[in-house]
Amino acid sequence: MQAKTDYSRYPVLVAEDNRVSRLFLQTTLSGTGFSVVAVNNGVEAMTAFKDRFFPILITDWMMPEMDGPELCRAIRKARLPGYVYILLLTARDATKDIIAGLESGADDFLKKPFMQPELKARLATGVRILDLERNLKNTLQDLETTRDMLVQSEKLAAIGQLAAGLAHEILNPTNIISMRLHLLKITEALSQHGHDAIGICKEQLGRIVNITKSLGKFSRKPGKVIARSNINDTITHILLLLAPQLTFEDVNTSTGLSNALPLIPLDQERFEEVMVNIISNAVAAMSDSPKKELIIETDLSDSGDYVRIRISDTGPGIAKEAATKVFDPYYSTKPSDKGTGLGLFISYGLIREHGGRLWAENIETGGASFCIELPVTG
Amino acid sequence: MEKILVVDDEIEVCNALKEFLSIKGYRVFTALNGKEALSVIAAKQPHVVLLDIIMPGMSGIETLEEIKKIAPRVGVVMITAVTDETLGNKALKLGADDFITKPVDLDYLETVLMVKIVDILGS
Numbered sequence: 001m002q003a004k005t006d007y008s009r010y011p012v013l014v015a016e017d018n019r020v021s022r023l024f025l026q027t028t029l030s031g032t033g034f035s036v037v038a039v040n041n042g043v044e045a046m047t048a049f050k051d052r053f054f055p056i057l058i059t060d061w062m063m064p065e066m067d068g069p070e071l072c073r074a075i076r077k078a079r080l081p082g083y084v085y086i087l088l089l090t091a092r093d094a095t096k097d098i099i100a101g102l103e104s105g106a107d108d109f110l111k112k113p114f115m116q117p118e119l120k121a122r123l124a125t126g127v128r129i130l131d132l133e134r135n136l137k138n139t140l141q142d143l144e145t146t147r148d149m150l151v152q153s154e155k156l157a158a159i160g161q162l163a164a165g166l167a168h169e170i171l172n173p174t175n176i177i178s179m180r181l182h183l184l185k186i187t188e189a190l191s192q193h194g195h196d197a198i199g200i201c202k203e204q205l206g207r208i209v210n211i212t213k214s215l216g217k218f219s220r221k222p223g224k225v226i227a228r229s230n231i232n233d234t235i236t237h238i239l240l241l242l243a244p245q246l247t248f249e250d251v252n253t254s255t256g257l258s259n260a261l262p263l264i265p266l267d268q269e270r271f272e273e274v275m276v277n278i279i280s281n282a283v284a285a286m287s288d289s290p291k292k293e294l295i296i297e298t299d300l301s302d303s304g305d306y307v308r309i310r311i312s313d314t315g316p317g318i319a320k321e322a323a324t325k326v327f328d329p330y331y332s333t334k335p336s337d338k339g340t341g342l343g344l345f346i347s348y349g350l351i352r353e354h355g356g357r358l359w360a361e362n363i364e365t366g367g368a369s370f371c372i373e374l375p376v377t378g
Numbered sequence: 379m380e381k382i383l384v385v386d387d388e389i390e391v392c393n394a395l396k397e398f399l400s401i402k403g404y405r406v407f408t409a410l411n412g413k414e415a416l417s418v419i420a421a422k423q424p425h426v427v428l429l430d431i432i433m434p435g436m437s438g439i440e441t442l443e444e445i446k447k448i449a450p451r452v453g454v455v456m457i458t459a460v461t462d463e464t465l466g467n468k469a470l471k472l473g474a475d476d477f478i479t480k481p482v483d484l485d486y487l488e489t490v491l492m493v494k495i496v497d498i499l500g501s
Contacts, residue, residue: 168432171459171480172388178481179394186401209481 007033007123010130013054014038015045015071016089017063021112025058028116032123042066046074053081055130056123058110061090061101069104076105083133085126089114148324149359153352156327160349163215163329170212178205214342215329228263231271231307231374235296238275246294249283256297264307264376270350274358277343278311278370285315285368301373306356309372317362326360379405380495383424385415385441386457387433395428398484404491412436412444419449425498426453426491429474431465439469446473453494457482 012034016022022038029036037054039045041063048054057075061068068088075084088106090097098109107129108122181198184190190198239246239253246253279294286292295312318326325331327348332341351358356374363369382404384395392408399406407422409415413436419427427445431438442454456469456477466477476490 168459172391175480175482176388176390176394179391179398179484182484183394183397183401187397205481 007127008035010055010127011035011037011052012056012058012123013045013048015040015042015057015059015063015068017041017060021060021089025119028119029123032120034123042068042071042074045071046078049075049078049080054084055082056085056087056126058087058089061088061092069101069106072101072105082137083130085130087122087126149357152324152327156345156348157352159329159345167212167215170208174205174208174212178202181205211342214346226265226267229266229268230263231261231266231298231309232257232259234266234268234271235275235298235309238272238279239296242276242279246283249287249292251283251286251292251294253294253296256295258297258299261298261300261307262376264374265354266374267350267354271354274347274350274372275311277347281343282311282313282315282368282370286313289315300376305376306373307376309374310369311372312363312367312369314367317366317368318360323360327358379403380426380499381405381407381422381424382491383407383409383415383418383422383427385409385412385427385433385438386430387411388430391430395482398487399491402488412438412441415441416444416448419445419452423449424452426455426494428455428457428487431456431458431469431477439465439472442469442472442474451498453498455487455490455494 012029014022014025014029014036016025016038017040022040026036026038034056037048039048042059043065045057045059046066057071059068059071063071066074068090072086072088075086085108086106087108087110088101089110089112090101091112092098093109093111101109108125110119110122181201185195185198188194235255235257239255243253282294283292286294291314293314295310297310297312299308300306301308322331327344329345330341331345348358351372351374354374356372358370358372360368360370380403382399384392384399384406385408386392386395387410389410392410396406396408407418407424409418411433415427415429418424429438429441429445433441436444438456438458442456445452445454450473454469454474456466456474457480458466458469458477459480466479469477475494478487478490
């Protein structure tokens with residue numbers, strides 16, 4: 001036998017004009033574990049649906065104002081957040097009545113007068129179908145999330161590859177220009193104006209080189225210093241480094257670091273870069289928030305395969321349209337003099353290089369979290 | 379006069395480095411690929427080779443390995459784009475003396491060469 005089913009997750013709406021029958025239904029259903037709301041007719045039932053959703057509807061056929069089949073049709077037409085399993089109560093049992101009832105959108109019939117066991121058995125069928133619907137919905141949602149992450153990761157991998165190739169191609173001519181400028185300076189008798197111009201050119205070349213270096217970082221090979229490290233120590237170290245900036249910005253920092261973490265293979269320098277990027281973003285996001293709190297937590301995944309780091313802020317959260325873009329290169333919500341638009345893009349690449357994952361989510365109570373998962377075995 | 383061989387598949391890189399190093403008093407040879415570099419080394423016996431890592435055909439790393447076979451005492455300084463520092467490290471393991479990243483800072487290059495040549499002539 002199946003384990004005792006929890007019926008309370010499927011609230012039932014009863015639409016029945018007969019007071020005795022309504023009371024009988026209410027008592028039976030409450031006794032079985034359902035949460036029940038009862039109304040007198042179809043119109044009241046539709047009003048009840050405006051307030052909240054009922055996955056199960058038990059409706060009488062004959063009712064004033066709006067009868068059972070009319071209610072069925074109205075429910076099927078309405079835009080509701082899920083499927084409503086409809087049980088139609090009727091004294092009619094002629095084949096043509098049954099067909100008319102089913103065609104109006106009912107899922108099942110219960111002939112009046114009915115006994116408790118039959119009512120329960122028919123509702124159990126409904127619950128089975130609703131369970132299937134719920135599973136299907138969850139699976140679909142998981143699939144959509146996975147698909148979004150795959151698209152994101154493939155897109156970024158492709159951009160990263162392109163960026164690294166481009167970086168190399170840009171550096172070669174930059175190198176030649178840079179050397180030629182130097183030669184001009186030492187071989188020609190230049191006016192002050194000429195010297196100044198060369199200085200400006202060199203400065204601007206510096207900009208090209210810096211941006212190119214950043215781009216190249218996205219897909220560079222794993223670094224040379226991969227040591228087994230305690231991630232908590234690294235985080236504590238980073239917070240110490242950033243303490244002056246955090247104090248200056250009035251940000252309260254708190255940590256919840258698990259003391260049950262295994263040592264994990266880590267390129268310290270690159271991990272620090274990722275953390276600094278994410279924390280700087282969090283601080284910038286909170287610049288207009290009344291409450292500025294930065295929370296850093298670590299723990300071990302249930303399977304024990306991943307160490308997880310969660311960096312949360314109390315900023316405005318990530319706008320829906322930005323959710324899939326925050327890791328894209330040159331996507332920045334900061335003014336252009338504040339950010340390069342490459343920080344999260346590079347961080348994503350660095351974490352991926354470690355065999356880990358980086359993603360962002362909004363916190364229900366406000367703010368955003370960036371989550372990192374790093375494998376315990378490299 | 380100390381002799382330097384510049385190896386790069388881009389002629390403009392060879393020209394610029396040749397001009398600079400000539401001004402600084404070196405005798406400079408150039409080669410556009412690994413194969414040509416090996417024959418110049420055999421014929422002219424430079425003190426130091428400036429070797430680009432990414433080249434079509436024989437790569438800088440392969441060229442380095444061949445140089446170490448025919449002239450183990452020659453100094454080799456690799457020139458690499460900043461984005462492939464791992465290759466630079468690999469070159470150090472294979473016997474290169476140093477690596478410089480692009481864009482090459484010519485003053486820095488001069489210092490590296492001076493130190494290297496003092497090493498070579500001193501030993």
